[in-house]
Amino acid sequence: MNRFTIPAALAALMLLLTACDRTPPDEPAPAADAAGTVAATSEDAAGADGEASGDIAIDLPEPPESGFVTDRFVEDLETLSSDEFEGRAPGSRGERLTVDYLVDQFAEAGLAPGYGDSYLQPVPMVELTNQARSALLIERDGEARELTFPENMIVGSRRLGTDPHGVTDSELVFVGYGVVAPEYDWNDYEGLDVAGKTVVILVNDPGFANPDGERFNGRAMTYYGRWTYKYEEAARQGAAAALIVHETEPASYPWEVVTNSWSGPQFELAERGDDPIMALEGWINVEAARELFANAGLDYEEQKARAAEPGFEAVPLGATATAEVRNSVREGMSYNVLARLEGTERPEETVVYMAHWDHLGRNMALPGSAGIFNGAIDNASGTAAVLELARMHAAAGAPERSVLFLAVTLEEYGLLGSRHYVNDPIVPPSEHVAAINLDAVNFMAGPTEDMVVVGIDSSELEPILEAALDEDGRVIVPEPTPEAGYYYRSDHFNFARAGIPALYAKSGFTHVEEGEDYVLAIEREYRDNRYHKVGDVFDPDWDFRGVAEDATVLYRVGRYLAENDVWPNWYDGNEFRAIRDRQRP
Known part of the structure; x- marks a missing residue:
């Protein structure tokens, strides 16, 4: 969740430079849903031709029988944000542990390497x-x-x-x-x-x-x-x-x-x-x-x-x-992690789920765990959610289009990993259907009646999200401070600037049982005391019901895109619309 500033604790990142090991970690070999119809209304609802189509019926796939397995998500979240992973700084021992773990989990889920015959995409940097x-x-x-x-x-x-x-x-x-x-x-x-x-x-x-x-x-x-x-x-x-x-x-x-x-x-x-x-x-x-x-x-x-x-x-x-x-x-190398579920009919057409795996590492001047920036919410939460979404899609079987699960590096240092992927994508930008970003997906406050869309009124992905939320009686709400430009401060932005419609949605504000003030107080406490601080640590007492519901909604959105031939576009007047129109005239 890049917000323009980062702490001065960059010592672990320096390990990445000049003296870093350029050899990728060892990689293990990679080992018809029910649908409900929901009407979604939009000025420019998602259609195959990208034209306005008014009211449309969106057949939303159901998740596989296993659904979102909260215990697996919690195990991934706790592992990725543990002291052992040392804050997941690029170039550090924490990167090696993180990348190994992600590769192992994707392979165990049955997903193929996403970057040729490798799960790893090198990201050269200076x-x-x-x-x-x-x-x-x-x-x-x-x-x-x-x-x-x-x-x-x-x-x-x-x-x-x-x-x-x-x-x-x-x-x-x-x-x-x-x-x-x-x-x-x-x-x-x-x-x-x-x-x-x-x-x-x-x-x-x-x-x-x-x-x-x-x-x-x-x-x-x-x-x-x-x-x-x-x-x-x-x-x-x-x-x-x-x-x-x-x-x-x-x-x-x-x-x-x-x-x-x-x-x-x-x-x-x-x-x-x-x-x-x-x-x-x-x-x-x-x-x-x-x-x-x-x-x-x-x-x-x-x-x-x-x-x-x-x-x-x-x-x-x-x-x-x-x-x-x-x-x-000084030169160095880090790695994006890519895993792919290949489509059965149009494998070049690709739906992307993404999250950044990196955080701020540790302050080596402090002893033990005192200086570790664990980054549990930011962004072990999003990374763990992408792992569980990958398992859900794998359990549902291969869809018509391919689904790429992309864990990127160097978000905290300028969205560099996602920018490198867009510069060197596995298929041309025109073949990317959409990108769904999971960055600090939930403050673990529990279930909410709504879901926030950052950069709302941007693309034809929103009616699909609206329909998926409607399945659970939930609604879309806008971000409270659109003037701050947060849509342009996380990894999906690099996809957007390449013309690819990108959705950035996360948990809402109104708690199902406790109301709005409850969630806002938790979010405020996080911003004041834990965001980009050593206090962003895993808590076993968190309420994980909300993240399970949010991830299931995003599963439906991505699965709908993967099982249909729609090509959502940006809304008329959006700054990225002309790029997409040139890609897909």
Whole structure:
């Protein structure tokens, strides 16, 4: 559950770098349901042609007779989050134990290796550590002003190699939100040549400034609001550098989160494809931005308001930027785990269940188990649920389409394992029917009347989920803070950005017996005291009824997709719809 920050306890991860063992763990040889019909209503209900079809009948497969075996799930959860597994840091002894365990369990369930004849997909990566960072020098009319780290700026570079990377006398241009979104008829770079220039960009997207919903998705962040997108788009436009203006409310985190997250080692895939990468990426705080604009004779608030309106035109800031960074580079290897239930009729067409197996490892400076980040909820819970879903599908027999069970690495370090899989998939993205992500699936509070969909109103997977929930008299509810953009902060996002419809659903808020306050109190206690802390440990007194119900719902969704020829699409207007339409015209 990547939320932009991680603790400083990265010592175990360092074992992965340079001196890591590149030999995969030993792998053992891999050793007609009843249906209920439920009507689901959606503006764009799931259909084979991806067109709106109004009310549709969804024949939902029942789980196998064995169902979700809670005792097996609990055993997997307790094992994966035990002290023996040392917090499951990539590259550590904990990774070896975790990967061995997952391979053993998939093989025992009768699932075939998913990556050729192997269960393991190598994930080459690098660690980039800043060795020297200059100030950010802003020059105008012969006068210079230095922005310094961490007071009002931070810059870095994702370019590989140990040579210095930076810009010198690079012209500064304000490009509003830095968005190119054809589905919203929006292009902040229209008619603009930013080659060699440094673009200054607002955080979030134009909808945040227009909560009535007339722009983008209103307060609900789109992908265009994520800082990662802004750097990617600036690089595609040919910019040499990009600086995002930080403001706490639209960013949903304070300035200290930015500086803390960017000041330590950064992790990247060693094989990143051909996407352009700028010389520098960075942030400035809003006070520095106000001064920058004022010195150009501009009012920052007025320009921000202009940027939220259609037809915005970029504004030169009459100044140049100079800055430089130098990284050290270390290489390493981790592994995704893939298991496959091959389809009987259309095996290339693939439904994916996924969860990240990694967590934060241990703080080696603390003795015994005191420094182990066990990660029971985040995300031994999702990994254990994927194992049990794999057993359920195997017990039900092979469906028409293939089902892939994907346990990915390096989620906590930037969603790198899932990004690598999407860059090197077992079948083309166009043959992926959908992805279902299980990340911190349940706070083990017990059964709920509802199920939360993060990034609701995104795709035609939602009517299928709605029908599956209706079987149990349950309902879909939206996430409470869509402006934070959590849909873009977990592994399914890499599938979404490749055009593949992706569902991120988890337990709801209203407890069947205790009501809403009961669940919210448990979730709040977890966030305050255990999330990304050593307190995220297994508790045998948890109420596992809810996770069994939630996983069974997701079984029905995935099995329906695997036993039919539907191709769910993104809803019209979604930022990923055009990609899918090009894949499957």
